[in-house]
Amino acid sequence: MIAVQEFNQVHFIEIDENADGQRVDNFLLKTLKGVPKSRIYRIIRKGEIRLNKKRVKAESKLRTGDSLRIPPIRLQQEDKQVDLSKFDKVQALESCIIEETNQFILLNKPSGLAVHGGSGLSFGVIEGLRALRPKEKFLELVHRLDRDTSGCLLIAKRRSFLTSCHEQLRCKKMRKEYLAVVSGAWNNQFNQVTAPLKKNQLRSGERHVTVDPEGKASDTRFKCLKRFKRHSLVRALPQTGRTHQIRVHALYAGCPLLGDFKYNDNPDEEKVAIELGLKTFLLHANKLTFNLPDSDKRLTFEAPIPPQMNNVIEKLKD
Structure with a gap:
C-alpha cells in the first residue's frame, strides 16, 4: 500500500x-x-x-x-485519508487478536464494529488492521460478520491462504459455530432449517431478508444448549453463508434473536431487551475450524464470549 x-x-x-x-x-x-x-x-x-x-x-x-x-x-x-493508526478503536484491535501467523490473523471482533468501511462508516476492521500492520502487503477478509455480530473473524495475509479458505467455504470444509440468545423456548424439531432466503433492498438502502420460495437455498443447523424461563441459548452451525441467515432462520423457527429489533417485533421482547440494556442482538461466532493450505491439519480456534452476553445469560437464569 x-x-x-x-x-x-x-x-x-x-x-x-x-x-x-x-x-x-x-x-x-x-x-x-x-x-x-x-x-x-x-x-x-x-x-x-x-x-x-x-x-x-x-x-x-x-x-x-x-x-x-x-x-x-x-x-x-x-x-486525503485520516491516519487511522491514531484512533483508539483501531489501537484496541491489537488486543482482539487471538492468533497471528505469517498466513493469517484471527480476530475476536467486537460487536458494533463493521468488518470494512462504507455506508457512512469511516473505517472497519480491515482498514484498522491495515493501519496497524502498514508493512503487510496483503490483508484481506476471508469471510464477513454482521456489524453487530461478535467473534471469530479470519483475515488472510497471503493470497494462497485466501484462495484455500474460499475453496474450503465452497466445499463446506470450514466450520463456523455461533452462539445466540433467542426469545422463546427453542423447539428441537427445528434443529435443521432449510428455508430459502431472499435479500431485499429497502428504500433507505437497508438490507432486509425474508423466507421466500424464490430465494437462495440456505441451511442452518441448530441445537438448544439451555432453556430459561422465556428464552433459550442456542448453537447455530450455518452450512451456507446468506445475509442475516441465522437471524432469519431463528425467526422462521419461532424464536427470533433477543434484541434483534429488525426481525423481532414483539413489544414485550423489546421491553425485555431494553431492561437488559441491549441495543442490539446477541450473536457470537465462538468457534472457527479450517485447514492450512496444502495440509490435512485442522485448526480450531475459540473466541471468548463477550462480557455483555455472559451478563445477559446470568440474568436470564434468574
Whole structure:
C-alpha cells in the first residue's frame, strides 16, 4: 500500500505472488488508498497506468514479476485519508487478536464494529488492521460478520491462504459455530432449517431478508444448549453463508434473536431487551475450524464470549 504523501511521484511496483491473477483495477483500488475510484479509472483510460511499459485495461490480469507504473497523483485536501493508526478503536484491535501467523490473523471482533468501511462508516476492521500492520502487503477478509455480530473473524495475509479458505467455504470444509440468545423456548424439531432466503433492498438502502420460495437455498443447523424461563441459548452451525441467515432462520423457527429489533417485533421482547440494556442482538461466532493450505491439519480456534452476553445469560437464569 502506498502512503498518501507519496502519491506525488512515479511509482514502479513489481507484482508478487500475492497479486498474481488479480485485475489491474482491483489491485489499484486496494493499493492507492485515499484516491477516489473515479480518479483511478480515469488514469487507466488515459493510459497513465503502464504494465510492462504498455497501456493496460482495467480488467487485465496481473502476473508475478510484472512491472506496474503508477503516475504522480495529486490529491485534493479533502481526498486525503485520516491516519487511522491514531484512533483508539483501531489501537484496541491489537488486543482482539487471538492468533497471528505469517498466513493469517484471527480476530475476536467486537460487536458494533463493521468488518470494512462504507455506508457512512469511516473505517472497519480491515482498514484498522491495515493501519496497524502498514508493512503487510496483503490483508484481506476471508469471510464477513454482521456489524453487530461478535467473534471469530479470519483475515488472510497471503493470497494462497485466501484462495484455500474460499475453496474450503465452497466445499463446506470450514466450520463456523455461533452462539445466540433467542426469545422463546427453542423447539428441537427445528434443529435443521432449510428455508430459502431472499435479500431485499429497502428504500433507505437497508438490507432486509425474508423466507421466500424464490430465494437462495440456505441451511442452518441448530441445537438448544439451555432453556430459561422465556428464552433459550442456542448453537447455530450455518452450512451456507446468506445475509442475516441465522437471524432469519431463528425467526422462521419461532424464536427470533433477543434484541434483534429488525426481525423481532414483539413489544414485550423489546421491553425485555431494553431492561437488559441491549441495543442490539446477541450473536457470537465462538468457534472457527479450517485447514492450512496444502495440509490435512485442522485448526480450531475459540473466541471468548463477550462480557455483555455472559451478563445477559446470568440474568436470564434468574
